[in-house]
Amino acid sequence: MDLHARRADSFGAQAEAYAEHRPDYPVAAIRWALEPLGTSERLDVLDLAAGTGKLTSGLVAEGHRVTAVEPNEQMLSELVRRVHDVRALPGHAEHIPLPDQTVDAVLVGTAFHWFDQEQALPEIARVLRPGGVLAAMWNEHARDVEWLSEFEQLSSTSVESQRQDPTGDMTNSSFSPIETRTFPHAHRRDSPEALIATVNTHSRMLVVDDEERAAINEKMLAFLRSRPETSNGPFDVPLRTEVFRSVRLSD
Numbered sequence: 360m361d362l363h364a365r366r367a368d369s370f371g372a373q374a375e376a377y378a379e380h381r382p383d384y385p386v387a388a389i390r391w392a393l394e395p396l397g398t399s400e401r402l403d404v405l406d407l408a409a410g411t412g413k414l415t416s417g418l419v420a421e422g423h424r425v426t427a428v429e430p431n432e433q434m435l436s437e438l439v440r441r442v443h444d445v446r447a448l449p450g451h452a453e454h455i456p457l458p459d460q461t462v463d464a465v466l467v468g469t470a471f472h473w474f475d476q477e478q479a480l481p482e483i484a485r486v487l488r489p490g491g492v493l494a495a496m497w498n499e500h501a502r503d504v505e506w507l508s509e510f511e512q513l514s515s516t517s518v519e520s521q522r523q524d525p526t527g528d529m530t531n532s533s534f535s536p537i538e539t540r541t542f543p544h545a546h547r548r549d550s551p552e553a554l555i556a557t558v559n560t561h562s563r564m565l566v567v568d569d570e571e572r573a574a575i576n577e578k579m580l581a582f583l584r585s586r587p588e589t590s591n592g593p594f595d596v597p598l599r600t601e602v603f604r605s606v607r608l609s610d
Contacts, residue, residue, distance in 0.1 A: 414468035
């Protein structure tokens with residue numbers, strides 16, 4: 360199994376930790392993603408590569424009819440345990456288990472970079488109704504915050520981040536030009552250890568050996584205990600949620 364595949368498959372064993380420690384998505388980002396459809400309506404939304412339901416729960420709270428599709432059995436089980444009033448199905452972005460033109464929107468939370476876009480985009484176009492929305496979003500650390508920028512450098516591993524600008528990958532003749540917007544967000548952490556637990560749910564930490572992971576965790580803990588922003592009590596980790604959206608064109 361190559362490194363990309365290992366990383367994509369690394370989350371299942373950490374499904375409970377992922378659900379507990381990863382941030383959710385801001386309501387403003389979800390509403391903007393769905394804005395072309397008229398956000399006052401109850402929509403049929405597919406959360407693709409839904410993981411443990413971080414984005415799913417936000418969509419359900421907004422009153423939409425949600426189908427969550429996730430390839431990893433452990434992640435999907437955690438989603439079902441934590442998020443109610445949602446249809447949950449095993450499946451891949453490259454082979455979506457839904458009929459043609461049955462959803463108003465396909466949303467992807469911090470997962471689009473795992474897809475084989477050549478296969479996934481036609482599948483997404485297939486299940487979307489004309490005029491439907493494809494939106495991909497990522498939560499990222501706010502790099503203009505000094506302590507967080509330094510912390511991110513300390514938490515780097517021998518495996519590079521998988522995240523990349525998706526605008527080229529999302530370009531397809533079935534979709535309109537991509538629009539993008541960034542939303543401020545925050546992730547409440549109770550302690551330095553809780554933030555380290557979040558970092559440890561990322562694939563770049565999951566696939567390195569135990570010795571490297573332990574050394575990085577030790578560095579992160581020493582740094583967070585030394586900073587006034589994070590050393591005592593609960594603190595917020597400043598985030599930016601990037602959203603990329605495109606509209607399904609009529610055939």
